[in-house]
Amino acid sequence: MFSNLSYKTQxxxxxxxxxxxPLALLATFSFLPVANMFWYSFTDWNGYSEKEFIGFENxxxxxxxxxxxxxxxxxxxxxFATFIQMGLALYxxxxxxxxxxxxxxxxxxxxxPYLLNGVAIGFMFLLFFMPxxxxxxxxxxxxxxxxxxxxxxxxxxxxxxxxGTSVWRYMGFNFIIFLGAISSIPGExxxxxxxxxxxxxxxFRYIILPSIRIIISLNLILAISGALxxxxxxxxxxxxxxxxxxxxxxxxxxxxxxxxxxxxSAMAVILLFIVIIVTAIQRKYFGEGGD
Amino acid sequence: MKIKYxxxxxxxxxxxxxxxxAAIIPIMIVFFASxxxxxxxxxxxxxxxxxxxxxxENYKRAFVEGNMLTGFKNTIxxxxxxxxxxxIIGSMVAYVLNRFKFKGSKLIIGAFLLATLxxxxxxxxxxxxxxxxxxxxxxxxxxxVLYLGTDIIAIYIFLQFMNSISDSLDESAMLDGASYFTxxxxxxxxxxxxxxxxxxxxxxxxxxxDFYTPFLYMPKTELHVISTALFKFKGPYGSEWEVxxxxxxxxxxxxxxxxxxxxxxxxxxxxxxxxx
Numbered sequence: 001m002f003s004n005l006s007y008k009t010q011x012x013x014x015x016x017x018x019x020x021x022p023l024a025l026l027a028t029f030s031f032l033p034v035a036n037m038f039w040y041s042f043t044d045w046n047g048y049s050e051k052e053f054i055g056f057e058n059x060x061x062x063x064x065x066x067x068x069x070x071x072x073x074x075x076x077x078x079x080f081a082t083f084i085q086m087g088l089a090l091y092x093x094x095x096x097x098x099x100x101x102x103x104x105x106x107x108x109x110x111x112x113p114y115l116l117n118g119v120a121i122g123f124m125f126l127l128f129f130m131p132x133x134x135x136x137x138x139x140x141x142x143x144x145x146x147x148x149x150x151x152x153x154x155x156x157x158x159x160x161x162x163x164g165t166s167v168w169r170y171m172g173f174n175f176i177i178f179l180g181a182i183s184s185i186p187g188e189x190x191x192x193x194x195x196x197x198x199x200x201x202x203x204f205r206y207i208i209l210p211s212i213r214i215i216i217s218l219n220l221i222l223a224i225s226g227a228l229x230x231x232x233x234x235x236x237x238x239x240x241x242x243x244x245x246x247x248x249x250x251x252x253x254x255x256x257x258x259x260x261x262x263x264x265s266a267m268a269v270i271l272l273f274i275v276i277i278v279t280a281i282q283r284k285y286f287g288e289g290g291d
Numbered sequence: 292m293k294i295k296y297x298x299x300x301x302x303x304x305x306x307x308x309x310x311x312x313a314a315i316i317p318i319m320i321v322f323f324a325s326x327x328x329x330x331x332x333x334x335x336x337x338x339x340x341x342x343x344x345x346x347x348e349n350y351k352r353a354f355v356e357g358n359m360l361t362g363f364k365n366t367i368x369x370x371x372x373x374x375x376x377x378x379i380i381g382s383m384v385a386y387v388l389n390r391f392k393f394k395g396s397k398l399i400i401g402a403f404l405l406a407t408l409x410x411x412x413x414x415x416x417x418x419x420x421x422x423x424x425x426x427x428x429x430x431x432x433x434x435x436v437l438y439l440g441t442d443i444i445a446i447y448i449f450l451q452f453m454n455s456i457s458d459s460l461d462e463s464a465m466l467d468g469a470s471y472f473t474x475x476x477x478x479x480x481x482x483x484x485x486x487x488x489x490x491x492x493x494x495x496x497x498x499x500x501d502f503y504t505p506f507l508y509m510p511k512t513e514l515h516v517i518s519t520a521l522f523k524f525k526g527p528y529g530s531e532w533e534v535x536x537x538x539x540x541x542x543x544x545x546x547x548x549x550x551x552x553x554x555x556x557x558x559x560x561x562x563x564x565x566x567x
Contacts, residue, residue, distance in 0.1 A: 007465070014471045015391055018383040019399065022446075025380075029440030030406040033417035040417060047420075092310060095303050108554065109311045115550055115557075117500045119521045120542040123535055124317050127324065127337070134320040134337045168313070173561070180562030200299070229410050232502050236522065248412050255416045256507070268413045275410050 034272070040265035047261050058266035068267065071250045074159055074243070078227035081163035085171045086220055093178035094204055107179070114172035122236030125165045126152070155243045162234045162244055169233065170226070174219050181212040221282035225275045247271060318543070324536035325349050332533045349537035353524075357534070359541050361513060362520030369431055369516065370498050373438040377445045377494055378487055385449030385483075386475050390461065400450070406443050415507060422508055433508035434516075438498055445490045448563070452486035453479075492553070492560035499546070517542050 005013070041058055043051040062068045092110055096103055113121070128134040129151035136148045151161040185207065193203055231248040234240060240249040247267065255264035316338075324332055326341035326349070353359055388400055418437070419428075427433040456479060464474050502518040509515070515523065521542050524535045550557060 005470075007471070010471045011391060014475075015387050015393060018387045018475075022380045022384045023399070023402075025436065025440030026402065026406055026443070028421060029418060029437055030409060030443075031402075032421060033414040034409060036420065037414055037417040088310075092307070095307070100303070100307070106307050106311060108550070109314050111558075112547075112550060113314055115496060115500075115546050117518055117521070117542045117546065118502045119518045120539045123521065123524070123539050124321050127320060127532055127536070128317045132336075134316060137336055137338050138316065168317070172314075176558055176561055180558070225410060229412050231412050236502065251413070251416065252503075252507075255419075261416060261420075264416045268416050271413045272409065275413070276408060279408055 037265045037268055037272075040262050041269045043262045045262045046259045048259075051262075054262070058263045059270070061263060062267055062270060068250065071245050071247045074246050075228050075230065077159040077163040078166060078230045078246070079224065081167050082220070082223040082227050085167045085223065086174060086216070088167070089171050089174035089178055089219075090216070093175050093182055094208060097179060097182040097208075098200070107176075111172035111176050113169055114176075116169070118169075118232040119236055121165065121169050122233055125161075125168075125233075126237055129161055152238060153242065158238065158242050158244045162237060165237070166230065166233050170223070174223070177215060177219060178212060181215045182208055185211050217282065217285075221278060224278055228271065228274060228278075321536045321539050324533050325540045327533050329531065329533060349534050350541065352534050353538040353541055357524055357538050358512065358515055358520045359517070359538060362515050362517045365431060365514060366499060366516040369434050369438070370495060372431075372435050373498050374491055374494050376435065376439045377442070378490055380439060381445035381449045381490060382480060382483055382487075383475070384446050385453050386479050389450060389453035390458075403443050403446050406441070407447065409441075411441060412503060415503065419507060427508075429509055429511045429514065431509065431514060434501075434504050437504055437508070438494075438501075442494070442497060444493060448486050448489055448493070449483060452483060456482050488556055489560040489563055492557055495549075 040051070042053055042055060044054050044057070045051040092106075096107055096110075100106065130136075131148075131150060135151060136145075139145055139148050149157055152158050189207055190203055193207060198206070229248050230246045231252070234244045234246055235249050235252075238244045240246070240253065245253075248271070251264050251267040251271070254260045254267065320337045323340055324337065326344055326346045327335065328343075328346065328348070331342060384403070388396055418441075422428055422433050422437070427436065460478050460482075461474050464478055469477070499517065502522070505514070505516045505519045506522065509519070512523075521538050524538050
């Protein structure tokens with residue numbers, strides 16, 4: 001029946017019918033929340049009350065009351081961990097792109113943690129960091145028994161433990177992306193370089209690094225936004241206790257535990273702005289055709 | 292030169308082994324603990340293997356008392372609907388936007404791309420009110436509509452892949468009198484198969500491992516998925532780490548099987564899915 005219509009009519013029908021549901025979903029669940037969030041952020045809404053306009057009051061609270069802004073400091077741990085994560089990923093991707101025994105085994109093992117369920121990882125590391133748990137035992141073996149501490153109880157190290165868990169979880173992803181990018185460099189280039197007497201370090205420095213520069217910067221930006229919005233690992237493991245609350249944990253608690261939707265919206269808007277600025281910087285400097 | 296090489300490869304293998312250890316040890320500890328009895332767990336070290344490798348008591352308790360069965364059931368239902376839905380929606384959008392240029396088509400592409408920039412966790416405060424007012428709170432549809440409406444990566448992947456499907460196929464089908472719908476259904480969709488595999492993998496990982504969507508939107512016990520069912524272990528089994536360990540292993544095993552079976556597709560899927 002449909003095929004009896006002229007292509008002009010068909011075109012109209014197919015454009016409308018194929019786009020209407022996806023666009024409705026996009027508008028309702030991606031854009032409407034953002035719009036509402038802006039609106040809520042200027043009100044004192046608690047989820048039930050009348051929404052009363054209070055101007056920039058919520059934003060002031062976030063920036064003035066140290067309890068709200070201090071959590072950004074926690075992001076710094078995740079931010080620095082990001083660089084370690086990238087470094088490890090790049091290192092392993094580079095050595096595994098050359099000849100190595102049991103390549104597939106190492107590749108699989110290093111990557112596998114990324115596939116795991118976040119709650120499973122959180123619990124796994126609760127066990128790992130427990131007093132006399134996995135980490136303490138390994139350190140005892142290495143003769144470092146004196147340096148053990150309450151990994152998740154000591155406020156000085158808790159964020160390092162959690163950021164470390166996050167590195168364990170996400171390193172494999174960057175690793176596999178880097179490995180893919182490196183393997184798309186044609187093999188002849190290395191051969192030619194070897195004839196010219198280039199060693200491994202030269203090959204890395206002058207062939208690999210320039211070819212995957214864009215991928216590295218893209219991953220770095222993704223990881224930085226990820227660090228700012230760190231949530232799952234600390235929420236599952238500590239619930240934000242002992243000074244491990246991240247900005248997103250604080251936001252979620254403000255909204256769902258304390259019912260301050262207006263204030264939480266202001267926090268979310270601030271985070272959204274930061275992430276958009278970071279992404280915009282990336283687009284500007286490393287975007288398509290930027291190299 | 293020779294010595295330098297050997298020194299280099301010692302360092303190389305040492306670092307690889309160290310990396311592999313770091314990746315495996317946390318998992319191994321949980322694996323060991325899951326076979327230990329309560330008394331054995333408290334008296335032996337975490338890296339001591341269990342006495343009885345066939346002690347499945349903890350697994351039984353985790354599976355039955357721990358509600359993991361419901362978790363698996365709900366996860367499979369949500370996973371299936373989301374993957375089928377994403378594939379249909381994503382391919383339809385990609386087909387229309389790639390093949391027809393019309394007023395506003397650029398704008399629509401832009402809108403979909405813009406949506407990928409919004410970090411999901413941040414907007415939950417407002418999304419929650421919408422889901423709630425639609426009456427979807429505490430139904431599996433909350434998760435389904437959010438996975439379909441906010442995770443736009445599939446559209447990206449399909450749009451990119453559409454470029455490699457030649458227009459001339461459409462044109463010759465049109466000479467035979469095929470309708471646009473037939474072209475989509477009989478030509479485009481089958482040719483999108485490699486992209487569909489990528490979408491299934493990327494989406495599958497995201498949905499299986501997602502925590503905050505089911506946690507915020509489906510707190511009801513009957514609606515627990517793997518993540519939330521496991522998360523609940525923290526309370527009642529607080530000190531029974533051998534049972535929690537069995538629960539962790541139950542959540543990991545399907546991932547391990549999928550990984551071993553689909554390794555190549557997973558590597559390719561992630562590599563092609565992430566390069567924008």
